[in-house]
Amino acid sequence: MVCFWVRVVTDALLRVEHLSKRFGGIVASDDISLVVPAGELHAIIGPNGAGKSTLIGQLAGELAPDVGRIHFGGQDITALPTYRRSQLGLARSFQITSLFPDFTVLDNVALAVQAHAGHSFHFWRAARSEDALRAPARAALARVGLAERSDVLVARLSHGEHRQLEIAMALATSPRMLLLDEPMAGMGPDESSRMVKTLRELKREQTILLIEHDMEAVFALADRITVLVYGRTIASGTPEAIRANAEVRQAYLGEQEPVHG
């Protein structure tokens, strides 16, 4: 596993330029530009309807932007389909848990490993006994603390475990960057703090773009934060800078209690 300890600012892994997307009269992304250097944990926050999901949809390749370009690892990926982006090392987790419920936990992760182990036109050997798929899958499960649940059917997992599995699947592909779409959505305080711990471990060796509602988690984890409101970037900077930004406080944090963390 390659570790990106050194943070080189010029080495942008993800570069988003002037991204815009409309749905009818609604501007979901309004000229968004964004640079995520390798090694950074970059968080995107914003109130409901700020266009966070639309942004991640465009980054993952499920939505085509009207205007703008997306570069990943120096390559223009704006027109690439989802599976190609995944093969290039852009792995995402889903906001609404999106797994394979009738497979076991290990099967789910092994499938993610398989996706990046060449083509799958192998019709004869039993995939469930292939160590080349199972071993990396077990390793990914261990990293998120799900090792003992390997043989359980996904349909039987708790919500928090589903979220952990989401991340294990993204990790199993040895990605260059993780796109995490609200990994803490719907979690209780205990599960949340466990997830924060997992993410803190991961960020030491992984570039992460994190979309999250849980402010405490975001301010605890992020190196930099971008704030979206109505599809527009209103601020981008370190957690301290964002906390101090008057526009952010007014637009986003205004009516709620002040941010702490």
Add this chain to the structure above:
Amino acid sequence: MSAWLNLRNAFVVALVVMLALVPVYAALIGNYFLMSLFTRIVILAMAAVSLNLIMGFGGMVSFGHAAYLGIGGYAIGILAKEGINSGFLQWPLALAMSALFALAVGALSLRTRGVYFIMITLAFAQMVYYVAIGLDRYGGDDGMTIYKRSQFGDLINLSNKTAFYYLCLVLLLVAVYIVWRIVNSRFGMVIQGARSNDRRMRAIGFPTYRYKLVCFVIAGTMCGLAGALLANHTDFISPAVMHWTRSGDLIVMAVLGGMGTVFGPVIGAVALLVLEEVLSGVTEYWQIIMGPIFLLVVLFARGGIDGVLLGARRD
């Protein structure tokens, strides 16, 4: 090892042994109709097994699977009519035509989902059905008699009813084995993953379309072989084998027997066709009894008969 010793596997073994003993039993009691019935059952079981590969494991509900029975059958019939009786030519052509047709249907229909997918596969099957009706030289609506079964030289004589039955049975078991290997391979994992959550499969890096298309072609080819066998069995081919109700029958077999396992459709085919035979001897309106039975299985036994035997381990 003890995992293999259960009620269901005992049942499967018993069923295979029973199928293997059909010719012996038929000869003992001198009932040759029984042979004919079970030859048809074994052939249609193979068609149901092939449908189950795409429907049960791949989630692709093809409502036009009987088209391959017809294409395989017409390949035999047309060549026989034109004086080409060699099975070494007839059978590969039957498989190739089925594969080509599956490729065309799959390439278009797999771009759609759900009801649209069902409708497009049905539309293609109907198209072939009407094309067959239009083939005046080959009997049109009435179909045509095949005067000579496929010739395989000294290898096997298909006109020998016992030999033909065992050929069908062996091919069925081979088909089941092939599907079992496929389903558990990397390819099978992709197919089942795509059934479960296609969007997620693409997100983790699988171009699911091409995998599903290959699976669709494998199933179509396998069913084309069943079609070639069926034409040889009945010595006759007509558009009726491709009627959409026949496609429905294949779906019923797979659902009745159980879609979750490779052997389920075999159980379903035997159950459906034997029941049909028995009930139609009792009353002309046998479907009135068959309907509710099917309904009960669908409502209360999600995994079909096979699921009941497995003790409904999944929920």
